Amino acid sequence: MVLDVQNITKVFLGKKKTKIYANDDISFKINEGEIFGLMGHNGAGKTTLVNQIIGSTKPTSGNIFLKNENVQKSPTKARGICSVQSQSQLPLGFLTPAQAVSTMGKMRLANKEDVQKRMNYLFDALDIGQWANTEGIQLSGGIKRLTAFCMSVISPGELVILDEPTNDVDPMRRRYLWDIIRQLTKDGTSVILVTHNVLEAEKAVDRLAILHKGKFLVEGTPSQIKSSVDNKMRLEVNLINENSLNNLPEWIINKNTVGNRLIMSLDSNSVPLSIEWASEQVRQNHILDYTLSPTTLEDVYVELTSGKGE
Numbered sequence: 001m002v003l004d005v006q007n008i009t010k011v012f013l014g015k016k017k018t019k020i021y022a023n024d025d026i027s028f029k030i031n032e033g034e035i036f037g038l039m040g041h042n043g044a045g046k047t048t049l050v051n052q053i054i055g056s057t058k059p060t061s062g063n064i065f066l067k068n069e070n071v072q073k074s075p076t077k078a079r080g081i082c083s084v085q086s087q088s089q090l091p092l093g094f095l096t097p098a099q100a101v102s103t104m105g106k107m108r109l110a111n112k113e114d115v116q117k118r119m120n121y122l123f124d125a126l127d128i129g130q131w132a133n134t135e136g137i138q139l140s141g142g143i144k145r146l147t148a149f150c151m152s153v154i155s156p157g158e159l160v161i162l163d164e165p166t167n168d169v170d171p172m173r174r175r176y177l178w179d180i181i182r183q184l185t186k187d188g189t190s191v192i193l194v195t196h197n198v199l200e201a202e203k204a205v206d207r208l209a210i211l212h213k214g215k216f217l218v219e220g221t222p223s224q225i226k227s228s229v230d231n232k233m234r235l236e237v238n239l240i241n242e243n244s245l246n247n248l249p250e251w252i253i254n255k256n257t258v259g260n261r262l263i264m265s266l267d268s269n270s271v272p273l274s275i276e277w278a279s280e281q282v283r284q285n286h287i288l289d290y291t292l293s294p295t296t297l298e299d300v301y302v303e304l305t306s307g308k309g310e
């Protein structure tokens with residue numbers, strides 16, 4: 001086991017000394033080669049949890065072990081086990097990606113030749129070699145983000161923590177980045193992916209937890225989490241306009257509107273009724289079209305956290 005988080009609670013003092021439970025009795029474990037997703041709304045407590053894992057914030061109570069080392073008792077040793085790509089953009093200034101990544105490799109005490117070889121591999125794999133010697137101030141947001149990613153994996157620890165690593169990154173290079181991460185996990189490295197991007201998490205992680213107001217609402221593989229809303233289907237319709245559907249049938253369990261898209265969940269035994277109803281709405285010109293499919297992780301995320309947001 002790489003990481004063992006035991007009953008972590010972190011309380012901050014807010015205005016007028018009110019207690020903010022940023023993390024509230026959280027426990028979980030991560031094994032070698034696993035990709036663990038940490039998802040949650042803004043302010044759910046993800047960064048606070050990561051900061052305690054790398055030893056930069058002390059828990060109010062509970063313990064964290066990295067490769068059996070207690071993070072609070074041996075923070076330096078524990079920190080050597082982790083590599084982190086933080087959410088905020090790197091202020092590279094006049095540093096080029098090649099300078100930033102090789103400096104990080106040397107700081108992590110990797111052999112000079114190994115650093116050069118691995119840097120070439122990473123730049124090729126991400127197809128960013130053409131910017132290797134461009135000053136940071138001239139780089140796009142996506143290339144800066146990928147440079148930060150390379151810095152975190154140039155000499156990776158046994159646990160790599162990536163906070164929104166694909167923000168600003170184009171779809172092709174997102175794929176390349178995930179290929180590199182998969183290769184890392186084959187070599188035994190474990191990964192924590194902190195993200196708001198549910199679709200990406202669904203494809204990429206082995207297990208995930210949804211954090212809400214400091215607590216884990218649910219934890220498991222994407223399919224285990226999807227089965228927590230067992231036997232449900234999603235009916236998505238494109239409305240003609242936002243008022244084109246007034247009355248919804250009683251078999252709809254949940255609904256969520258995104259612009260002119262209405263996403264509804266229903267029990268699988270309501271499928272025949274739903275097809276009949278949706279086809280009628282198309283005929284009556286209330287909706288443009290509809291799609292019926294099994295529930296996605298995004299639906300589960302919305303359902304579990306809906307009405308519970310800040």
Ligand SMILES: Nc1ncnc2c1ncn2[C@@H]1O[C@H](COP(=O)(O)OP(=O)(O)OP(=O)(O)O)[C@@H](O)[C@H]1O
Pocket residue numbers: 012013014020021022040041042043044045046047048049
């Ligand atoms: N140093 C601090 N002092 C007081 N409150 C804090 C402190 N750091 C975090 N908090 C509070 O703890 C809660 C969790 O914050 P945290 O930054 O861990 O959330 P998050 O899930 O990482 O959010 P985001 O997705 O926006 O980065 C929030 O209510 C936040 O305001």
